[in-house]
Amino acid sequence: MGSTAFYLPLGDDRYASTELTAGPWSAESQHLGPPSALLVRELERAAPHPHGSFARVTVEILGPVPVAEVAVRAKVERPGRSVELLSAELVAGGRPVARASAWHLIGPDTSAVSAGFGDPLRSPEQAEPIFGRPEGWLPGYLDAMEWASLRGGIQESGPATVWVRQRVPLVDGERPSGLQRLLTVADSGNGVSNRLDLRKWLFINTELTVHVWREPKGEWIGLDANTAIGPNGVGTATSVLHDVDGPVGRGAQALLVRPR
Numbered sequence: 001m002g003s004t005a006f007y008l009p010l011g012d013d014r015y016a017s018t019e020l021t022a023g024p025w026s027a028e029s030q031h032l033g034p035p036s037a038l039l040v041r042e043l044e045r046a047a048p049h050p051h052g053s054f055a056r057v058t059v060e061i062l063g064p065v066p067v068a069e070v071a072v073r074a075k076v077e078r079p080g081r082s083v084e085l086l087s088a089e090l091v092a093g094g095r096p097v098a099r100a101s102a103w104h105l106i107g108p109d110t111s112a113v114s115a116g117f118g119d120p121l122r123s124p125e126q127a128e129p130i131f132g133r134p135e136g137w138l139p140g141y142l143d144a145m146e147w148a149s150l151r152g153g154i155q156e157s158g159p160a161t162v163w164v165r166q167r168v169p170l171v172d173g174e175r176p177s178g179l180q181r182l183l184t185v186a187d188s189g190n191g192v193s194n195r196l197d198l199r200k201w202l203f204i205n206t207e208l209t210v211h212v213w214r215e216p217k218g219e220w221i222g223l224d225a226n227t228a229i230g231p232n233g234v235g236t237a238t239s240v241l242h243d244v245d246g247p248v249g250r251g252a253q254a255l256l257v258r259p260r
Helices: 033-046 178-186
Strands: 007-011 014-017 053-061 069-078 083-092 095-105 145-151 160-166 201-205 207-212 220-229 234-243 246-259
Touching: 033 053, 033 069, 033 083, 033 095, 033 178, 053 178, 160 178, 178 207, 178 220, 178 234, 178 246, 220 246
Parallel strands: none
Antiparallel strands: 007 014, 014 069, 053 095, 053 207, 069 083, 083 095, 145 160, 160 220, 201 246, 207 246, 220 234, 234 246
């Protein structure tokens, strides 16, 4: 890997996208993980109450995100003392390529009544490291992440449970937040649980929605993922998202499925 981060800051909320952002489909288009995390970074910076929590983040994909200079900006759509709605936009080549909306909540300490999350995954140390890429999958994002399998993964088809860790920062010179790490990984649910041969099929998500119960701790993010494909070219990839202490949220992606 020649670059040291997904993005290099250029000033004025502009960033140079490095080759590490490239997705497995095309060297010219980014995997949605880094752009989603960059949008979340801007949402975090825009939040009026820094001690609140992001309960839901949705990223809408308006077109391919090029591996090129991008600009990102965020604003508060609905201010409030306990409930805030924020939005952010990612622009490349003078046009919006992705938008995000997020509910930011300022609530009391409810740790004494926390419940309903499910069991933790086996630790990353118990997972089998995944080396290399499936045939036909391109370098970039896949090489910037460390992958380890508890069940299935990018080398196999079907449901999968994997641990993923960033090898590089989101923005050069910065340590990513837990939420940024989560969004960098969450868009990989459809990739790790894919059911189709990439050389013959496209299964592209049009959005990513993540509901967050708590901000993850540590560098490892777990994906317990499954893809369902309907009869009309539409599918859904769903993931329970984990850190080493247990589940932290759920992700979902609407998929367009069609032959190449």
